[in-house]
Amino acid sequence: MSDLRVSIGAFFTLAGLLVTATGIVSRQRASLDTVNLNLYSGVVLLAFGVVMLWLAWRRR
Amino acid sequence: MTLAFVDYVILALYFAFVLGIGWFIRRRVSTSEDFLTSGRSVPVWITSLAFIAANLGAQEVIGMCASGAKYGIMTAHFYWIGAVPAMLFVGLFMMPFYYGSRARSVPEYLRLRFDEKTRALNAITFAVMTIFSSGISMYALGLLFELVLGWSFTASVLLSAAIVLVYTFLGGLTSAIYNEVLQFFLIVLGFSPLAIAAVERAGGWSGMASRLPQVMTHTWTYVGRASENPMGVEAFGLIAGLGFVLSFGYWCTDFLVVQRAMAADSMSASRRTPLIAAFPKMVMPFIVIVPGVAALALSHMSLGYAIPIKPGGEPNYDLTLTTLMAQFYPSGMLGVGLTALMASFMSGMAGNVTAFNTVWTYDLYQGHIRRHAPDSHYLAVARATTVVGVGLSIATAYLATHFNNIMDFLQLVFGFVNAPLFATFLLGMFWKRTTGHGAFTGLLLGTGAAAATHGLTLAEGKGGWLGTILHTFPSTMAQNFWIAIFAWSSCFLITALVSLASRPKPEAELHNLVYGLTKIPHDPSLPWYQRPLSLALVVIAALVLLNLLFW
Numbered sequence: 001m002s003d004l005r006v007s008i009g010a011f012f013t014l015a016g017l018l019v020t021a022t023g024i025v026s027r028q029r030a031s032l033d034t035v036n037l038n039l040y041s042g043v044v045l046l047a048f049g050v051v052m053l054w055l056a057w058r059r060r
Numbered sequence: 061m062t063l064a065f066v067d068y069v070i071l072a073l074y075f076a077f078v079l080g081i082g083w084f085i086r087r088r089v090s091t092s093e094d095f096l097t098s099g100r101s102v103p104v105w106i107t108s109l110a111f112i113a114a115n116l117g118a119q120e121v122i123g124m125c126a127s128g129a130k131y132g133i134m135t136a137h138f139y140w141i142g143a144v145p146a147m148l149f150v151g152l153f154m155m156p157f158y159y160g161s162r163a164r165s166v167p168e169y170l171r172l173r174f175d176e177k178t179r180a181l182n183a184i185t186f187a188v189m190t191i192f193s194s195g196i197s198m199y200a201l202g203l204l205f206e207l208v209l210g211w212s213f214t215a216s217v218l219l220s221a222a223i224v225l226v227y228t229f230l231g232g233l234t235s236a237i238y239n240e241v242l243q244f245f246l247i248v249l250g251f252s253p254l255a256i257a258a259v260e261r262a263g264g265w266s267g268m269a270s271r272l273p274q275v276m277t278h279t280w281t282y283v284g285r286a287s288e289n290p291m292g293v294e295a296f297g298l299i300a301g302l303g304f305v306l307s308f309g310y311w312c313t314d315f316l317v318v319q320r321a322m323a324a325d326s327m328s329a330s331r332r333t334p335l336i337a338a339f340p341k342m343v344m345p346f347i348v349i350v351p352g353v354a355a356l357a358l359s360h361m362s363l364g365y366a367i368p369i370k371p372g373g374e375p376n377y378d379l380t381l382t383t384l385m386a387q388f389y390p391s392g393m394l395g396v397g398l399t400a401l402m403a404s405f406m407s408g409m410a411g412n413v414t415a416f417n418t419v420w421t422y423d424l425y426q427g428h429i430r431r432h433a434p435d436s437h438y439l440a441v442a443r444a445t446t447v448v449g450v451g452l453s454i455a456t457a458y459l460a461t462h463f464n465n466i467m468d469f470l471q472l473v474f475g476f477v478n479a480p481l482f483a484t485f486l487l488g489m490f491w492k493r494t495t496g497h498g499a500f501t502g503l504l505l506g507t508g509a510a511a512a513t514h515g516l517t518l519a520e521g522k523g524g525w526l527g528t529i530l531h532t533f534p535s536t537m538a539q540n541f542w543i544a545i546f547a548w549s550s551c552f553l554i555t556a557l558v559s560l561a562s563r564p565k566p567e568a569e570l571h572n573l574v575y576g577l578t579k580i581p582h583d584p585s586l587p588w589y590q591r592p593l594s595l596a597l598v599v600i601a602a603l604v605l606l607n608l609l610f611w
Contacts, residue, residue, distance in 0.1 A: 004081075004106060004238050008245060011077045015070055015396060022066050022392035030390045032261055032363060038392040041253040045396070048249060 003059070009052030016046025061208050061386040067395030074246070074399045075223055078239050078406070082227030085235040092438040095232030096418040097164050098323035102234065106241050107329065108336035111320040112344070113240035116247060117193070117408020118401060119200045121348050125384075126377035128352020129367060131290045132276030133610055135352070136345040140279070141303035144338050144603055146311035148596045151334035154312055155321055156580050157489050159330040160572040164322075166315040167423040173488050173573045174565075175496030176427070181503055183423035185477050186315060187416055191449065194412035195456020201405045202457060208382045209398075217457055220402060224409050225450040229443060233323060233418070236410040240320075243403035248340075250400025251347045257388050258354035261363070268357040276353060279610045292535025301541025305548040309478035313485050316415040327581055328590065335595040342602060355380045413449045420445050476514075479544035480506025480551030487555050492567065492574045498559030506551025513543040 023038030030037070089095050102110075127135040163169040167186065171179035198221065202213040227235050262268045269277040275289055282289040283298055293301075311317060311334070324330035358365040365387060368379040385397045421442045430437070480503050487494040487502075515526035519539035533539040570577050588594040 004241060007077060007081055007084075007238075008242050011073065011242065012245070012249070014073055018066060018070060018073075019392045019396060022390075026390065026392070028390050030386070030388050030394075032358075032365060032387040033257065033390060034261070035257070036390075037253055037257060037388065038390050041249075041393050041396070044253070045249055048245070 003056045005052045005056035009049050012045050012049030016042050016049050020046055064391035066392050070395035071399050078227055081238050082230040082235045085231030089232055092435050092442055095439055095442050098234045101325050102237055102323045104324055104329035104332050107320050107324045107333045109244045110237040110240040111317055111333050111337040112341050113244035113407045114320055114411030115317055116404055117197045118405035119197050121404045122378055122381050124348040125352040125381040128349035129356045129380045130377045132353055134279050135349045136279055139345050140607055142307045143341055146307040147334040147338045150312040151331050152592055152596055155331040158322055159327050160578055164422050165418050166318055167419055174499045178496055178499045183419050187419050190412040190416040191452045191456055194409050194453035196460055197408050198453055198457035199460035221450050221454055224406050228410055228413050229446045233414045236414045240407045243407040246400045246403045250396045254388055255347050255351045258351045258384055262354045262357040271357045271360045286534040291537050293538045297538050297541040301544045305479050305544040309482040313481045316411050319415050328583055331592045335592055338599045351384055352380050355384055416449045417442055417445045476507055476510040479510055479547035483548050483552035490575045492570055493559055493564050495559045495562045495564050497562040498555040501558045502551040502555030505554050506547045509550035510543050510547035513546045
């Protein structure tokens with residue numbers, strides 16, 4: 001946790017997993033949402049989190 | 061807007077991480093300098109992102125989206141000419157003096173360069189202003205959450221204040237800075253999907269341009285005359301008032317942001333901090349302003365979206381962002397978006413609290429109340445100040461008055477206090493003849509000139525309290541820009557005149573404080589992307605390109 005990238009990476013990985021899972025499981029859509037925003041944005045959050053963790057790991 | 065279980069989980073996850081960062085940083089704090097200045101040890105990518113995140117408060121995010129719907133893409137001037145050039149200037153020309161002087165705060169630089177009274181004046185006005193901004197920001201957030209989510213005003217204000225208090229109390233400036241970076245990414249990743257979805261739904265940029273009046277999708281085409289654009293400003297007032305006086309006054313002298321650059325681990329890193337920060341700052345309008353413009357376009361289509369209306373019948377632009385979130389984000393992303401809003405609020409508040417802390421402890425307490433105490437005493441004072449600062453902010457939140465647009469109000473305050481300030485620093489840093497008496501008189505009379513301009517002119521029913529109206533401006537924004545111009549010019553002239561009439565400081569005392577008596581570092585061994593000048597040139601090229609694209 002002393003490396004900030006680990007904290008940021010872990011947060012976005014967890015949040016990304018939550019949002020992606022919601023996008024897969026839930027059929028609920030907001031009124032103007034046409035594309036299942038949860039799924040797409042969730043994957044982006046997850047990818048960002050993993051990249052941050054990878055950057056921190058590479059620096060070891 | 062109703063939240064589902066998953067939204068609360070994301071919000072709770074964020075709170076846990078923010079507190080966790082504070083908990084882990086607390087071990088690094090053993091002296092007052094660790095707590096208040098991060099011991100000058102923070103890597104440059106972190107200080108850069110904190111540099112903009114500290115300024116990215118909730119009222120900024122909400123206010124910019126509101127202004128996007130009200131004024132169109134012209135609002136980007138607040139970033140492209142109202143921030144980036146000043147950020148380049150502070151990085152290239154001012155950080156060598158701030159960092160090289162080894163001052164621990166901006167007011168302390170003023171004491172080294174001028175005298176005690178100039179520092180006291182700056183420290184006191186700054187301390188009041190930070191508490192004020194922090195309180196206003198809290199008030200805005202509490203009100204918003206009450207309206208949109210039905211949360212109690214008191215509960216949301218106290219909960220968020222308590223969390224900011226805990227992590228700044230534990231880890232001081234380092235903790236605030238580290239959290240600002242997390243908050244920055246959360247704001248970017250939480251609001252970008254909304255911007256993309258809203259623009260896509262409104263038919264892309266060309267679809268928006270075809271549905272909206274021309275003036276809403278151009279930045280420069282309609283600023284020739286004040287009557288042609290909704291801001292009611294003309295090019296000279298915009299460039300000189302916003303682009304020069306207000307923005308340089310804020311980004312180059314406001315300790316809230318400068319403190320982040322001063323925490324960097326080397327002179328070169330401190331100079332690069334605002335320069336690297338300029339890149340994300342430049343593209344921020346696409347995340348915070350464009351959704352507002354898209355919202356206006358959506359309201360012209362028959363999709364069921366409308367800009368919210370106040371009970372009086374006029375549009376309530378401040379709710380643009382949250383209504384967009386409610387209609388685009390399903391539960392899940394809604395939690396992320398809401399957390400991002402909370403994060404923007406916390407980063408703004410923590411920025412104010414940590415800056416207040418340093419100024420109070422070093423400039424007011426150590427400077428005037430108790431001069432020679434052991435360091436552990438000042439560390440204790442700093443921790444206590446965190447609690448007092450948060451308490452005062454909460455009190456201010458309850459006192460907050462209502463103004464039609466939060467942006468306009470902040471501009472007014474910055475206009476009175478910050479506008480003359482940049483003249484003082486410019487003369488102080490680049491003309492060694494400038495004296496403490498000159499700086500002090502210039503600041504006082506400059507602020508007086510600002511107030512007088514407001515009192516003698518009228519705009520949308522504001523100002524004119526001195527009885528005689530000498531001029532009427534087409535908008536309060538134009539009035540604010542001109543107040544800044546008059547304040548700056550008065551301060552500049554008076555400081556120069558009084559300096560010439562008073563005795564200058566001996567040159568021996570001015571090393572590392574003034575241009576000509578300071579060694580400006582050149583690092584020919586560094587690769588180009590680590591050299592301040594080449595970074596600045598890349599920023600300028602990108603800035604020109606953006607302005608041409610949205611001309």
